[in-house]
Amino acid sequence: xxxxxxxxEMTATEGAIVQINCTYQTSGFNxxxxxxxxxxxxxTFLSYNVLDGLEEKGRFSSxxxxxxxxxxxxxxxxxxxxxxxxxxxxxxxxGGSYIPTFGRGTSLIVHP
Amino acid sequence: EPEVxxxxxxxxTQMGQEVILRCVPISNHLYFYxxxxxxxxxxEFLVSFYNNEISEKSEIFDDQFSVERPDGSNFTLKIRSxxxxxxxxxxxxxxxxxxxxxxxxxGPGTRLTVL
Numbered sequence: 001x002x003x004x005x006x007x008x009e010m011t012a013t014e015g016a017i018v019q020i021n022c023t024y025q026t027s028g029f030n031x032x033x034x035x036x037x038x039x040x041x042x043x044t045f046l047s048y049n050v051l052d053g054l055e056e057k058g059r060f061s062s063x064x065x066x067x068x069x070x071x072x073x074x075x076x077x078x079x080x081x082x083x084x085x086x087x088x089x090x091x092x093x094x095g096g097s098y099i100p101t102f103g104r105g106t107s108l109i110v111h112p
Numbered sequence: 113e114p115e116v117x118x119x120x121x122x123x124x125t126q127m128g129q130e131v132i133l134r135c136v137p138i139s140n141h142l143y144f145y146x147x148x149x150x151x152x153x154x155x156e157f158l159v160s161f162y163n164n165e166i167s168e169k170s171e172i173f174d175d176q177f178s179v180e181r182p183d184g185s186n187f188t189l190k191i192r193s194x195x196x197x198x199x200x201x202x203x204x205x206x207x208x209x210x211x212x213x214x215x216x217x218x219g220p221g222t223r224l225t226v227l
Binding site: 101 | 154215
């Protein structure tokens with residue numbers, strides 16, 4: 001089976017930097033996704049990490065350590081619109097296909 | 113920009129009734145998925161579909177559920193006899209591939225309410 005842990009809720013100030021951590025245990029690890037989900041809406045893709053290291057994409061960066069089963073999503077220059085749930089999802093080879101398993105998500109509240 | 117569409121946006125039904133949720137995946141994608149998200153809970157995988165057959169399904173996807181691609185564009189999820197616990201947001205997704213960097217594009221979801 002798979003186990004994905006991330007904090008339930010975080011708060012941060014507009015303009016600041018926030019790091020959302022995700023730890024996982026799985027067999028046949030393929031890659032790790034981060035999705036953003038605003039309330040009542042569909043998840044939207046943010047990043048995908050398969051190799052160790054940091055992937056930067058604008059204000060968002062994602063880091064992966066496969067040996068530690070650990071990832072984080074770094075959000076810089078926070079804006080009010082960044083208030084959302086951030087979903088860590090692990091893709092692993094199971095039954096021949098690579099289906100992402102989602103964590104419960106971290107609800108980020110950005111305040112002025 | 114191509115997108116996944118879903119209809120209806122909200123479906124209300126009585127317990128025991130059949131419902132069909134519809135999705136139009138991105139046109140050049142080959143892999144299709146259904147997920148559900150009960151209010152306040154995590155996104156859960158239901159089923160994946162490729163080449164007109166189910167490629168993988170979760171334990172949630174029991175005999176009450178079925179999927180179909182009735183034509184070249186639609187992908188449907190049928191729940192034969194709905195239960196109260198089927199109330200959730202149902203998301204359809206599609207991807208160009210199913211291995212490696214298989215970015216899945218999600219539709220806006222159908223909110224199913226079973227009374």
